[in-house]
Amino acid sequence: DAGVTQSPTHLIKTRGQQVTLRCSPKSGHDTVSWYQQALGQGPQFIFQYYEEEERQRGNFPDRFSGHQFPNYSSELNVNALLLGDSALYLCASSRGQGAKGNTIYFGEGSWLTVV
């Protein structure tokens, strides 16, 4: 049983460009959340998708957007990249939206470097 898979694992982009990161949730999971982890910090919640809709959003600008597909996979898009967007982007999946009573699984992340 594959866990949460993310692609690509590493990528380098230039300031002002756009990037798309992809996530496939663990089998049987219907909810996907995205987190940004800057170097030396804990992950920060970006947003959560359930039933193809954004259900909750953290304190991130509109340059960060996402999508969930009917097969529950998800994309994170970041436009107009800034140097400060360099981070590890983590995808998490669960069955159901709430954290209580659900076990949330994380992927290994996508390392984004903006130069």
Added chain:
Amino acid sequence: AQSVTQLDSHVSVSEGTPVLLRCNYSSSYSPSLFWYVQHPNKGLQLLLKYTSAATLVKGINGFEAEFKKSETSFHLTKPSAHMSDAAEYFCVVSETGRRALTFGSGTRLQVQP
């Protein structure tokens, strides 16, 4: 609002000695609390979780944590450290009904031979 404070950014222990990683939380409502571990270049792995059942929670790899409401603490312990325990540990809180996890800033555990 929910928040987590990990009281130590680095902890160093000798192999075979006890481990204590400290965490205090702030939550307006009944929280769920978690400890996650992150090994270098790896994703986050759930060690254990508290969701208002028993206050002493046992996790994987010999770790356990005790929920103390009066002290708003959720410290992580292990009786005997192993070299493979060297990693970054995150204390995490989530309030009932909220979807987001709020992470602490992490504690790097070093295990000396």
